[in-house]
Amino acid sequence: MKQGGTIEFTQRWDLNSDGYIDILISNEYGNAYIYWGSDSGYISSDMTIYNVTNGGDAETCDLDFDGFPELIITSCTGYRIRIYKGTVDGPDPNNYSDIPLYDWNEACCVADCNKEVDGIPVHLSGPWFVSFVTM
Numbered sequence: 001m002k003q004g005g006t007i008e009f010t011q012r013w014d015l016n017s018d019g020y021i022d023i024l025i026s027n028e029y030g031n032a033y034i035y036w037g038s039d040s041g042y043i044s045s046d047m048t049i050y051n052v053t054n055g056g057d058a059e060t061c062d063l064d065f066d067g068f069p070e071l072i073i074t075s076c077t078g079y080r081i082r083i084y085k086g087t088v089d090g091p092d093p094n095n096y097s098d099i100p101l102y103d104w105n106e107a108c109c110v111a112d113c114n115k116e117v118d119g120i121p122v123h124l125s126g127p128w129f130v131s132f133v134t135m
Helices: none
Strands: 010-013 022-024 032-035 047-050 057-063 070-075 080-084 094-098 108-111 122-125 129-133
Touching: 022 057, 057 108, 070 108
Parallel strands: none
Antiparallel strands: 010 022, 022 032, 032 047, 057 070, 070 080, 080 094, 108 122, 122 129
């Protein structure tokens, strides 16, 4: 969410495998939030806060092949990518790794760029500089 309330990136996934779509909001001027979906919809008390100063775009991918997707959030001004460890209950807000980058980044994409070779995803980030983080 940009200053003034403009929504730029809003992602939707089932991050805790309960059959309901969860909504992630990454705030350029604050934290990121996951609102957990349920049979009654979304309620503000059923939310997890992820401490990412100047959050940018986000993506999910099971980077360590344990069956639980990690949450990857870029930082608009933080010169890093933050990866939250996936668990059965969703990404753990207290278990993360920071990958330092040369410059700031905002866009985020995870793809298997050399699928025929190893089947291992690669994180791509931009906008001015493209950062390749191989896993």
